[in-house]
Amino acid sequence: MLQQFKAMNDTGEDIILELRDLYVGYYRDLNILQNLNIKARENQITAILGANGVGKSTALKAVFGFLRPNEGQVLLEGIDIINIPPHKRILKGLAYIPQQPGIFKDMSVEENLELGGWTFKRDKKQIAEKMEANYERFPVLKEKRKQISGELSGGQQRMVEISRTLMAEPKVLLVDEPTAGLSKMLSEEVYEMLTVLTSQENLTILLVDQEIRHALHISDYVYVLELGRNKFEGPASDFDDLEKAFWVS
Numbered sequence: 001m002l003q004q005f006k007a008m009n010d011t012g013e014d015i016i017l018e019l020r021d022l023y024v025g026y027y028r029d030l031n032i033l034q035n036l037n038i039k040a041r042e043n044q045i046t047a048i049l050g051a052n053g054v055g056k057s058t059a060l061k062a063v064f065g066f067l068r069p070n071e072g073q074v075l076l077e078g079i080d081i082i083n084i085p086p087h088k089r090i091l092k093g094l095a096y097i098p099q100q101p102g103i104f105k106d107m108s109v110e111e112n113l114e115l116g117g118w119t120f121k122r123d124k125k126q127i128a129e130k131m132e133a134n135y136e137r138f139p140v141l142k143e144k145r146k147q148i149s150g151e152l153s154g155g156q157q158r159m160v161e162i163s164r165t166l167m168a169e170p171k172v173l174l175v176d177e178p179t180a181g182l183s184k185m186l187s188e189e190v191y192e193m194l195t196v197l198t199s200q201e202n203l204t205i206l207l208v209d210q211e212i213r214h215a216l217h218i219s220d221y222v223y224v225l226e227l228g229r230n231k232f233e234g235p236a237s238d239f240d241d242l243e244k245a246f247w248v249s
Helices: 056-064 086-091 109-116 124-137 139-143 154-166 184-199 212-218
Strands: 015-024 033-041 045-049 071-076 094-097 172-176 204-208 221-226 229-235
Touching: 015 056, 015 204, 033 045, 033 056, 033 204, 033 221, 033 229, 045 056, 045 184, 045 212, 056 094, 056 172, 056 204, 086 094, 094 154, 109 124, 109 154, 124 139, 124 154, 139 154, 154 184, 184 204, 184 212
Parallel strands: 045 204, 045 221, 094 172, 172 204
Antiparallel strands: 015 033, 015 071, 221 229
16 A cells, blocks of 8 residues: 655665665755655665656766765665765766666777776776676677667667666666657567566666656556655555556546
């Protein structure tokens, strides 16, 4: 049964990422997020849902370090990372896939993946092993590894971006509207990729999405925001009545 948000009393043993009492804004005295509390459980997909403008993407930017919270904590495996810059958060196992595609479209698939292995830049053998692992995940990329990335379909470009991100071996993946601008068929491919990453790769995903039904279908736990605050939370199975739950008709 859906319930108004309240602090949880679990032990936190399976909590790998936590946003605790977070206040975030683009200006010091104007917070978009207010007293936000979110917990991402290990090897699960946790979704942040809500209407446009409630601060969903802002939350991911704060987690990755693009925005510094005015108050609160961002805990990764129990350690506050709020003072750690984004490139060092990658080294600690955090990765971010933004809403707008970020691949280098004038470079080949292989070159894009090599850039993702910058954390192992002095170890060519390890980079080669990581690339081969990605080709096993996404065989179509192996076939097209010499092809210019900008010539690929939208779904394949998303594969390149996800593969490049996985080169750094993240523990937690922050994903912002992964199917924005993609066709229904390509969107389903991307959602399938995300479920495989948690079920077979033991990755934890914190997902922001406007595709409510798809997000609920693949997620384990859901937070709904309203006006930058927690409104509802619960297992995805609790949100079967969308019209009753929130704004979807």
